[in-house]
Amino acid sequence: MSQLGRLLAVVAAGSCLSILASACLYDGGDHSDPYEPAVECTVDADCAHLDDGDSCYDTPRCGGSSCYRPFLQDDTDCQCDWSLHCEALGYEQRACNVLTCDANHQCGEEIAPEGPASATEQDRGDCTTLVCDGTSPDGISEADPSDLPEDDDVCTVDLCTEDGAENASVPDGDYCTDGLPGRCYGGG
DSSP: OOHHHHHHHHHHHTTOHHHHHOOOOSSSOOOOOTOOOOBBBBSGGGGGGGGGTTTTTTEEEEEEEEOOOOOOOOOOSSSOOSSSGGGGGGOOOOEEEEEEEOTTOEEEEEEESSSEEOOOGGEEEEEEEEHHHOSSSOOOEEOOTOOOOOOTTTEEEEEEOOOOEEEEEETOOBOOTTSSOOOOOOOO
């Protein structure tokens, strides 16, 4: 079995994504995309033209009819080939930062500007908004009375209180909160 075949067998068996990223197929591009199209080959010599002298990569090889060039990650000179490599070195993606990998294979982070963190970082219905301060990778939770804990129950009132999110039951006999005729019984 070729080296690439063994690698794919290891990945198929449930190994880490970092193993796949460490032996990504390479076509002589700028190393920024681990999913670049493969250069076809039959022997290692067919891949020699891909060797650009970058010491962060092993010698190009032929495996499974495609050239590949393993990234030689370390914690100083060759930290990353793409931003996900940085997590292996202790860098952490948080609410208000983005991990980066520059052209010199160094990990870094970009801090989000002041303002609300991205929608994917927000917890809906918790009566707070996660806000970035423009200097820290961690967000700050600020009260947001418009971020109601919607439970879609017509016999509760969705509230933000000093204690946080609450779905308060309307009193028995009160009209349902959807505006339709009907009354609530049984505490919501």
